[in-house]
Amino acid sequence: MSFPDRAALETEQLAQLNRLLTALVPSNVFYAPKLSAVGLSEGAGSLAEFYEKLPLTTKQQIVDDQRANGPYGTNLTYPIERYTRFCQTSGTSGFTLRWLDTTESWEWMVGSWREVFRAAEVEAHDRIFYAFSFGPFLGFWTAFAAGERLGCLCLPGGGMSSAARLKTILENRVTTLCCTPTYAIRLGEVALEQGIDLASSAVRRIIVAGEPGAGIPATRARIEQLWPGARLWDHHGMTEVGPVSVECPVRPGVLHILESRYLAEVLDPETLQPVAPGQRGELVLTNLGRTGSPLLRYRTGDLVQPSPEAVCACGRCELALEGGILGRTDDMVVVRGVNLYPSAIEAVLRRFDDVGEYRVTLTTINALLEAIVDLEPLPTCTEPEALRLTVEAALRSTFHLRLPTQLVPCGTLPRSEMKAQRWVRT
Template sequence: MKLQVYESQVNLKTYQMQKLNELLVFIKGFNEFYKEKLKSIHLPILSLKDVSRLPFTTKSELAEDQTLYPPYGRNHSYPEGSYIRYHQTSGTTGRPLKVLDTTASWNWWSDCWVEVLKSAGVTNNDRAYLAFSFGPFIGFWAAHEAVQKLGSIAIPGGSMSSAERLNSMLQNRATVLLCTPSYALHLAEVAEQIGLNIKDSTIEKIIAAGEPGGSVPSTRSQIERLWGAKLYDHVGMTEMGAYGYSCQEQNGLHVNETQFIVEVINPDSLEHVGPGERGELVLTNLGRFGYPMIRYRTGDAVVYKPEACACGNPFLLLPGGMLGRTDDMVVIRGVNIYPSSLEAIIREFDSIKEFRILYYTEQEMNQVKIQIEGPDAVVPLLAQLLRKRIGLRIDVERVEDNSLARFTMKARRVIDKRTDGVSV
């Protein structure tokens, strides 16, 4: 990866502290939300150890702030007339947050996305098809801006059926597809149903986002086999920015450390964890002055590797990408269960078209069941593999084809019917 001038001349940690202090000076003066949170903090911040003195930011306090100061809350540093973009979180883990961006902050967002495209090898000779519905969820909005900024052709696929999108990308000879991993699989299923040959199409690269599946080897290999294209993962958050992307090695996600400070903490002790230890990802964005985020607890479970990646990118690598949510673990008969771990096993069976995970209570004990669309013969094979890998007997139930939901954006395949649980 070719480093920009300031990155090659200045030590990365020094550069991060400079950008962080610029941001902190600004928000202590102009951002009402952080002015209150940071009132006891003395500047400058000189090291990552000093960063630990800054308070965490959580989604729940942002949501509460928007309730107390409707509709947008106080974490907007400029007068409302300075903002030009409205976004809304998906609401997967609670009440949606409303987020505004200024022209400068939105330009920063798209610059971060340009790095995602470059890491996947996208150039101005590509035609990028964006297969998603354009709405308040930020989705691939910034990707659309970045594709144009890179000089590529951006082909939007909003307000179309899956069949129409497939025909559009083939007719326009798109070379890059941008969508969620679930939707890439669903598009392949639809293509088979209507007799379209996507494996020999012009699609060479798929950039996935919105779900952990892009970094799950079994999910990635299934998508690549169906499309005859290489899959790259990307991760970002409406409230944070586009902070991570995979590389040619496809061995995890790099965090764009020129624009984000990354920490991995134990969610219980709140102390930093060591390399290879599972922890919660904490991020600080450095260039979004209109909507800053200081030490934001993302709720995403990751591990980190300090060694340089073989691709040459010097930025911190998160092997395996997003490993799940720190709050999505369920204990079943003494075994820790993560939905992402179950998906990694299920996706090893190409014949399974769709699946759903059910948590429920039976005789006062928590249980888990997997429902699949696939042939009868795969049921005992999947059950056997789950028991071998997870160390737990998990019921597998075949359901009628096309009876399970399909998703164009973030998939919601977990249904929690435990007596102390809720649907997620």
């Protein structure tokens, strides 16, 4: 497969950007005044001019707009009658964002998901199982529609237990599984409990999204161990932005931003200046084709590390993110002076095959934040106490911090097909 060079890509990006900007000015109440104020109402002469002139958009600005102008806010380019699709976020950060799309914007996002499937080598003869209860979250629906457009047999997994989903996957000779990393592990554990040999399944690829995991080598190895013969493919997106990235076919754990559809910047979260390749920063996105409800220079909160190579080994010049999504700017906690990210804890715990599930409880003791790790071993673990001691030692060695680790009975901690909620505060 051939890919455009950087100059050709940026020329096309600028053309798409200017079509978008001129579409917003007549009637998008949220963005039209901002564009006019900085002299971009008739478009930008260059991508550099756009980045220099237009201020960043934050999630709080979108939240404030929807609170003040409920239920959908003012970031709508067309009359409400033009909109045909409704989605919303999970509300885990305290406020549920509602998002509307026109038919054209929806098809643009479905096209992005088709790129995800193409990168994972999904073809018309494949059978895709979607292990989700289909709620109002964008990713389920766009992925399902993309599978249909490719001509695949698409099997919805809503309203099923894990055992029923496994049965459906096996009986229908499913070749492609879509789920979260956590739920891929859960299905593998249920298969072990029921004596099901997943090596005999037809699943050859597992496409995951919704949370970090596939970019963590230990988590990736765990999933591929539970699903012999299947390769894990990472992807990420957001309800308010759309499907954003595809995994590199030759460098597992590296995500490519679909820059034919997005403008991508990586900025220092504090200075808001571009970071150098190889340095960590916050991903900022502009979606170029979601005209009905776009976001321009949106601070996603996702921490990423751009690859230093201008052209990837796969031939893409699109932005490559080493390790995928590394965490979020609002996820970090400071425990006795040590910065802790959930993905870093996950990377340690998933090195141990006998760890079934875990939870980190944050509590304040004598004005200091403390973290306690609840560890649930698999039923097959023969020496739980030895596992606890080994895990606690590994955490101390990695973070130079004692994180008390305690065992909980098998089946105690909740499992979810959605984003796992493993960090709680008391």
